[in-house]
Amino acid sequence: MILQRQIWLRYGSAAVAAGLAFVLSFSLHRYFEGRTFAVIYVPAVTYAAFVGGRGPAIFATFLCLCSSAFFLEEDLYTNPANLIDVAFFAALGPILGVIGNRLLRESEGARNRQAQLQSILDAVPEAIIVIDERGIVNSFSVTAERLFGWSASEMIGKNVSVLMPAPYRQEHDGYLQRYRKTGERRIIGIGRIVVGERKDGSTFPMELAVGEAKVGADRLFTGFVRDLTERRSQERRMQELQSELVHVSRLTAMGEMASSLAHELNQPLSAITSYLRGASTLLNAEKADKDRIREVLDRSADQALRAGDVIKRLREFVAKGETEPTIEDPATLLEEAAALALVGAREQGVRVALRCERDLPDIIVDKVQIQQVALNLIRNAIEAMEATSRRELTIGVSRRDDFAFFFVADTGTGISPEIARQLFQPFVTSKASGMGVGLSICRTIIEAHGGRITAHANDGGGTVFEFTLPFTGPEADHE
Numbered sequence: 001m002i003l004q005r006q007i008w009l010r011y012g013s014a015a016v017a018a019g020l021a022f023v024l025s026f027s028l029h030r031y032f033e034g035r036t037f038a039v040i041y042v043p044a045v046t047y048a049a050f051v052g053g054r055g056p057a058i059f060a061t062f063l064c065l066c067s068s069a070f071f072l073e074e075d076l077y078t079n080p081a082n083l084i085d086v087a088f089f090a091a092l093g094p095i096l097g098v099i100g101n102r103l104l105r106e107s108e109g110a111r112n113r114q115a116q117l118q119s120i121l122d123a124v125p126e127a128i129i130v131i132d133e134r135g136i137v138n139s140f141s142v143t144a145e146r147l148f149g150w151s152a153s154e155m156i157g158k159n160v161s162v163l164m165p166a167p168y169r170q171e172h173d174g175y176l177q178r179y180r181k182t183g184e185r186r187i188i189g190i191g192r193i194v195v196g197e198r199k200d201g202s203t204f205p206m207e208l209a210v211g212e213a214k215v216g217a218d219r220l221f222t223g224f225v226r227d228l229t230e231r232r233s234q235e236r237r238m239q240e241l242q243s244e245l246v247h248v249s250r251l252t253a254m255g256e257m258a259s260s261l262a263h264e265l266n267q268p269l270s271a272i273t274s275y276l277r278g279a280s281t282l283l284n285a286e287k288a289d290k291d292r293i294r295e296v297l298d299r300s301a302d303q304a305l306r307a308g309d310v311i312k313r314l315r316e317f318v319a320k321g322e323t324e325p326t327i328e329d330p331a332t333l334l335e336e337a338a339a340l341a342l343v344g345a346r347e348q349g350v351r352v353a354l355r356c357e358r359d360l361p362d363i364i365v366d367k368v369q370i371q372q373v374a375l376n377l378i379r380n381a382i383e384a385m386e387a388t389s390r391r392e393l394t395i396g397v398s399r400r401d402d403f404a405f406f407f408v409a410d411t412g413t414g415i416s417p418e419i420a421r422q423l424f425q426p427f428v429t430s431k432a433s434g435m436g437v438g439l440s441i442c443r444t445i446i447e448a449h450g451g452r453i454t455a456h457a458n459d460g461g462g463t464v465f466e467f468t469l470p471f472t473g474p475e476a477d478h479e
């Protein structure tokens, strides 16, 4: 407590004030001719009361009364006027002391509250800037100093617009003026993301929320500023990591399909070899049958194109590219994905039915990512049917309100209840060599495209996976 800490100072000041009053009395007492001169002592007691509170005020009163007795001698009690004067003065001392005490406590309380508020303001992660109606900075927190590179002493009294880059710097006064005139709120109580400028001229994204307060006739605006640079770079990093993960999972899927793919490529290559050998034999014949040779060579070229097609699709699928949304036809998109995903399926005895509705509206999607979803679902379905004798796979797309509705239905083992509960969670797998990330990536991709993915049991046994993607509607064009 300040009142206790400075006890010597408080009583010392009271003694000094009483001493000064004594000196003054000493030099003036001959003019007063035996009358009390309590009026000289009142300022000393008042001073002691306001500096030290009740105790020092009473102490000063006592010293002044002693000094009074010293000058008045027997006049003090023989003259009733002096007695009344002294009695009033003796009562005034404690009264002033009580008032001084209260004032001291209040000012100490106010100082404590101010210090508490300041410590809170310094600790909050947001920078806090208070401006008046004309945009002049009244207060600039420590965080604001760190964020903008200006010190509070430099900023207080300056226009807040120095913290904004052009063209906002020139326009800010106009915004304040318009608000004063119309009362129309564009940012107060709403908050938005804006650009700030540091002292060195560099700019950064920041989130700004503004509150308004009326203090007497004045209006103050308090701005809470949060630096978004860090958050933005974290978000970018997360996106990079996610697209890396999505890419790695495509590579993994292809790795798992490597032997089927090798087989798929081997078939046209063997066919080409046979056709070319056939053509060579035909050429060796005595009378070369040109038409026959041409036909054999054409077939061989078809096979080469078929192999080239598989390689092209594979290359597109594993390419590491920036996500680039394109306008796609849902049916074509699904058929292309199925062509890659179904490599080797027929050899495993899977009967495939494609049910793609034609002339559906277009969708705007990252083609490779959506094909990745279809491929994941189709490969899972084929794997689920390895243990069952009925192997029927139905893949298709149709319309459901404003969405393209894709489905992959199998007649496999079905999803076990413990897996079903957390099906789309990462690292949930029932396979010995499974990673369990495929479905969680599918969900991330579909939801990022504004769709939903679900699974339910197939009527005749097995599982149906469904996902939706929004058609490009008029709103999407507008956006």
Ligand code: ADP
Binding pocket: 376, 380, 381, 384, 410, 412, 413, 414, 415, 416, 419, 423, 428, 429, 430, 431, 433, 434, 435, 436, 437, 438, 439, 440, 463
């Ligand atoms: P992984 O295939 O590596 O296990 P996924 O996330 O693709 O990872 O699948 C998670 C689990 O979901 C699988 O292990 C499997 O138990 C189950 N599952 C997925 N698709 C099907 C399906 N069509 N039929 C039955 N179970 C499935």
